[in-house]
Amino acid sequence: xxxxxxxxxxxxxxxxxxxxxxxxxxxxxxxxxxxxxxxxxxxxxxxxxxxxxxxxxxxxxxxxxxxxxxxxxxxxxxxxxxxxxxxxxxxxxxxxxxxxxxxxxxxxxxxxxxxxxxxxxxxxxxxxxxxxxxxxxxxxxxxxxxxxxxxxxxxxxxxxxxxxxxxxxxxxxxxxxxxxxxxxxxxxxxxxxxxxxxxxxxxxxxxxxxxxxxxxxxxxxxxxxxxxxxxxxxxxxxxxxxxxxxxxxxxxxxxxxxxxxxxxxxxxxxxxxxxxxxxxxxxxxxxxxxxxxxxxxxxxxxxxxxxxxxxxxxxxxxxxxxxxxxxxxxxxxxxxxxxxxxxxxxxxxxxxxxxxxxxxxxxxxxxxxxxxxxxxxxxxxxxxxxxxxxxxxxxxxxxxxxxxxxxxxxxxxxxxxxxxxxxxxxxxxxxxxxxxxxxxxxxxxxxxxxxxxxxxxxxxxxxxxxxxxxxxxxxxxxxxxxxxxxxxxxxxxxxxxxxxxxxxxxxxxxxxxxxxxxxxxxxxxxxxxxxxxxxxxxxxxxxxxxxxxxxxxxxxxxxxxxxxxxxxxxxxxxxxxxxxxxxxxxxxxxxxxxxxxxxxxxxxxxxxxxxxxxxxxxxxxxxxxxxxxxxxxxxxxxxxxxxxxxxxxxxxxxxxxxxxxxxxxxxxxxxxxxxxxxxxxxxxxxxxxxxxxxxxxxxxxxxxxxxxxxxxxxxxxxxxxxxxxxxxxxxxxxxxxxxxxxxxxxxxxxxxxxxxxxxxxxxxxxxxxxxxxxxxxxxxxxxxxxxxxxxxxxxxxxxxxxxxxxxxxxxxxxxxxxxxxxxxxxxxxxxxxxxxxxxxxxxxxxxxxxxxxxxxxxxxxxxxxxxxxxxxxxxxxxxxxxxxxxxxxxxxxxxxxxxxxxxxxxxxxxxxx
Numbered sequence: 001x002x003x004x005x006x007x008x009x010x011x012x013x014x015x016x017x018x019x020x021x022x023x024x025x026x027x028x029x030x031x032x033x034x035x036x037x038x039x040x041x042x043x044x045x046x047x048x049x050x051x052x053x054x055x056x057x058x059x060x061x062x063x064x065x066x067x068x069x070x071x072x073x074x075x076x077x078x079x080x081x082x083x084x085x086x087x088x089x090x091x092x093x094x095x096x097x098x099x100x101x102x103x104x105x106x107x108x109x110x111x112x113x114x115x116x117x118x119x120x121x122x123x124x125x126x127x128x129x130x131x132x133x134x135x136x137x138x139x140x141x142x143x144x145x146x147x148x149x150x151x152x153x154x155x156x157x158x159x160x161x162x163x164x165x166x167x168x169x170x171x172x173x174x175x176x177x178x179x180x181x182x183x184x185x186x187x188x189x190x191x192x193x194x195x196x197x198x199x200x201x202x203x204x205x206x207x208x209x210x211x212x213x214x215x216x217x218x219x220x221x222x223x224x225x226x227x228x229x230x231x232x233x234x235x236x237x238x239x240x241x242x243x244x245x246x247x248x249x250x251x252x253x254x255x256x257x258x259x260x261x262x263x264x265x266x267x268x269x270x271x272x273x274x275x276x277x278x279x280x281x282x283x284x285x286x287x288x289x290x291x292x293x294x295x296x297x298x299x300x301x302x303x304x305x306x307x308x309x310x311x312x313x314x315x316x317x318x319x320x321x322x323x324x325x326x327x328x329x330x331x332x333x334x335x336x337x338x339x340x341x342x343x344x345x346x347x348x349x350x351x352x353x354x355x356x357x358x359x360x361x362x363x364x365x366x367x368x369x370x371x372x373x374x375x376x377x378x379x380x381x382x383x384x385x386x387x388x389x390x391x392x393x394x395x396x397x398x399x400x401x402x403x404x405x406x407x408x409x410x411x412x413x414x415x416x417x418x419x420x421x422x423x424x425x426x427x428x429x430x431x432x433x434x435x436x437x438x439x440x441x442x443x444x445x446x447x448x449x450x451x452x453x454x455x456x457x458x459x460x461x462x463x464x465x466x467x468x469x470x471x472x473x474x475x476x477x478x479x480x481x482x483x484x485x486x487x488x489x490x491x492x493x494x495x496x497x498x499x500x501x502x503x504x505x506x507x508x509x510x511x512x513x514x515x516x517x518x519x520x521x522x523x524x525x526x527x528x529x530x531x532x533x534x535x536x537x538x539x540x541x542x543x544x545x546x547x548x549x550x551x552x553x554x555x556x557x558x559x560x561x562x563x564x565x566x567x568x569x570x571x572x573x574x575x576x577x578x579x580x581x582x583x584x585x586x587x588x589x590x591x592x593x594x595x596x597x598x599x600x601x602x603x604x605x606x607x608x609x610x611x612x613x614x615x616x617x618x619x620x621x622x623x624x625x626x627x628x629x630x631x632x633x634x635x636x637x638x639x640x641x642x643x644x645x646x647x648x649x650x651x652x653x654x655x656x657x658x659x660x661x662x663x664x665x666x667x668x669x670x671x672x673x674x675x676x677x678x679x680x681x682x683x684x685x686x687x688x689x690x691x692x693x694x695x696x697x698x699x700x701x702x703x704x705x706x707x708x709x710x711x712x713x714x715x716x717x718x719x720x721x722x723x724x725x726x727x728x729x730x731x732x733x734x735x736x737x738x739x740x741x742x743x744x745x746x747x748x749x750x751x752x753x754x755x756x757x758x759x760x761x762x763x764x765x766x767x768x769x770x771x772x773x774x775x776x777x778x779x780x781x782x783x784x785x786x787x788x789x790x791x792x793x794x795x796x797x798x799x800x801x802x803x804x805x806x807x808x809x810x811x812x813x814x815x816x817x818x819x820x821x822x823x824x825x826x827x828x829x830x831x832x833x834x835x836x837x838x839x840x841x842x843x844x845x846x847x848x849x850x851x852x853x854x855x856x857x858x859x860x861x862x863x864x865x866x867x868x869x870x871x872x873x874x875x876x877x878x879x880x881x882x883x884x885x886x887x888x889x890x891x892x893x894x895x896x897x898x899x900x901x902x903x904x905x906x907x908x909x910x911x912x913x
């Protein structure tokens with residue numbers, strides 16, 4: 001089924017969309033200056049530079065792609081699975097946010113992908129609104145139907161940088177999505193993307209290369225599904241050249257199987273053949289893309305035909321294409337979820353129990369996002385964003401990836417549905433783990449984990465609550481546990497979970513019954529509990545860790561259950577004898593603890609060996625230990641070779657937004673990821689976040705004065721010496737206000753502190769996608785007692801500004817906003833007539849909203865997408881692309897633009913006057 005229908009199958013047309021994306025509210029609402037990802041049109045890409053792109057400097061992923069260790073079948077949950085089969089998951093990030101899509105924020109209940117070990121590529125599909133789309137346009141009350149989003153989605157959706165950080169940590173390529181369809185992108189068309197300059201280059205392709213390099217992602221998933229009209233056959237050669245230009249720059253490109261290259265139609269071959277394979281390999285120019293995402297329902301015969309056609313290409317051109325590298329068979333995870341359709345479609349792609357080609361899934365995030373639909377709830381139900389229901393969404397994700405028994409070692413489908421309590425069905429879907437071999441990046445001599453899933457209801461440091469606010473930050477996610485949950489035992493399987501602390505609501509389920517303790521470092525710890533009546537070996541990580549005389553394992557744990565005769569061991573599986581488990585006992589581990597305990601165990605006796613996997617073994621001793629519970633906060637394997645990171649230099653406040661309690665700090669980062677894994681940011685010892693970068697946005701300052709600390713975390717998990725920066729905003733001005741007038745006058749006013757002397761300096765600069773010829777940057781000084789400053793000749797077109805006020809030696813404080821928007825740019829594109837046919841290039845004005853075409857003074861009517869009727873104007877993002885070319889016999893034709901602020905431009909005469 002074509003991917004353009006995904007939203008229909010996911011969100012049920014004509015019904016309320018309980019699982020749709022809605023803006024966060026309350027304390028989790030978007031911060032005044034919080035960075036967010038946005039979409040891009042082709043015209044915006046052609047003009048792109050980081051200097052004029054909102055929030056660009058805060059949207060970079062700096063984590064380099066990590067190499068995965070060599071496959072080793074002996075430690076796989078299913079040793080018969082071949083490592084040849086690859087996987088791409090095309091899904092959303094935290095929750096498909098269309099507007100105000102932050103890299104990290106103070107909201108726990110979001111989608112946090114934690115099965116990177118089964119993916120090779122992670123891409124996006126949902127799109128995001130283009131920059132400067134007013135958040136008010138996403139009105140949850142007025143837009144209950146998913147078809148009624150009356151704003152523009154960009155044809156380009158770049159990855160959320162925090163997700164790229166997590167992907168790269170796990171050796172997964174992060175891909176941006178290019179998406180053209182009839183309904184979702186309004187007036188945008190592939191033709192705008194394929195435009196050439198005078199030298200014959202593709203300006204958009206060159207910028208896409210530059211953007212990928214700047215933002216730190218790895219390539220593009222291209223979904224060309226535009227119809228009415230089809231892709232012109234004359235444009236297909238240029239389309240191939242465009243894709244080839246991206247790939248030749250070192251980017252990975254996956255092409256969706258949607259284009260018939262012989263006639264330009266939207267045609268889903270579901271195989272390689274003469275009508276589509278030239279988008280993989282062209283007979284004239286050679287390799288075009290890296291791989292295909294084949295549309296859903298690809299049959300066994302179509303797989304055989306695809307292999308045969310690849311062999312034909314290889315024979316004809318001396319290439320060596322194989323189906324596992326080039327062919328990814330699609331499964332619609334989002335729309336079909338637990339239905340028999342997905343199980344049947346997966347089985348059709350198998351030979352025995354092995355995949356015959358690689359796998360692609362679309363919308364796996366809807367095992368989280370589709371909770372409300374599966375519960376049969378209508379708007380305004382939004383359980384997926386409710387903290388109390390996250391145990392459900394987490395279990396649903398485990399069912400999708402680990403399989404019907406939440407055990408990748410046993411993926412057999414039961415005959416009875418045992419997961420109806422989470423509104424799923426485990427009788428049909430065997431799980432990704434049944435067909436994709438697990439991978440790992442854990443190599444070398446050092447590894448650590450805090451079992452941090454990338455979100456929490458508190459942030460814990462050294463076992464105590466450092467920050468009581470809920471949070472999400474995929475940049476901080478540890479490498480996930482390889483197997484959720486593989487236990488070897490002859491007795492009861494213990495319950496295994498991530499413990500987020502006492503605020504995590506488990507009262508509505510009997511699946512979990514443990515004392516909730518929270519994390520050690522981060523938001524969560526690993527907890528095992530239950531009736532321990534035989535040894536349970538919980539396999540945790542697939543590795544390739546070398547052991548030498550100095551190697552140690554450090555384990556931090558907490559045992560709230562009563563003292564007993566149980567023992568806990570670190571179980572090591574060595575590469576030279578993977579069938580055996582060597583157990584290293586944790587002394588006195590049966591004793592109840594009053595808090596977190598750390599023990600270091602020497603591994604020197606195993607010098608020269610390689611740890612191919614490790615986990616934890618829990619043994620009852622004698623008899624049965626009832627109500628056994630053990631929390632694991634941290635495991636470190638290290639040999640002392642990882643130097644403690646130095647304190648970062650250059651720590652400074654980039655902007656302090658005193659009135660909104662926000663701040664941006666910066667420092668000089670160590671660009672050797674082998675030495676530094678992330679930076680932790682504290683204010684007065686309160687953890688406020690972190691990532692591997694040189695800048696960090698703080699959404700909520702815990703105090704207006706004190707000390708900012710930034711510390712690097714080394715390869716062995718230890719935090720280095722912190723850089724320290726005292727700050728004091730209490731003596732700075734407050735109540736900063738900016739009044740922008742239509743006459744170009746800007747008055748900046750503030751309230752002076754009770755004490756403080758010295759001249760006040762006021763600076764004003766324009767930012768981002770400016771429409772002035774050059775950026776504005778002005779500064780003035782006023783007397784110590786003054787509380788305002790006036791600037792003249794300022795923009796009146798809604799451009800962004802940053803105002804900073806510094807009084808004497810006090811700290812500078814800033815305010816961002818927009819100049820008054822009192823003008824609308826006239827239509828300025830290169831329109832043309834061909835007889836009576838008018839061709840109107842899509843407007844490139846930053847904030848245009850409506851475009852009125854008057855024929856002899858009467859507004860022309862245009863159809864909107866999703867067949868929602870005609871309107872007497874072209875609506876940005878919603879009028880069909882056919883509006884860009886039409887026939888008119890009117891004597892006078894004019895165009896008037898209206899911007900987001902409601903300003904009307906002067907008319908431009910397209911004919912007559």
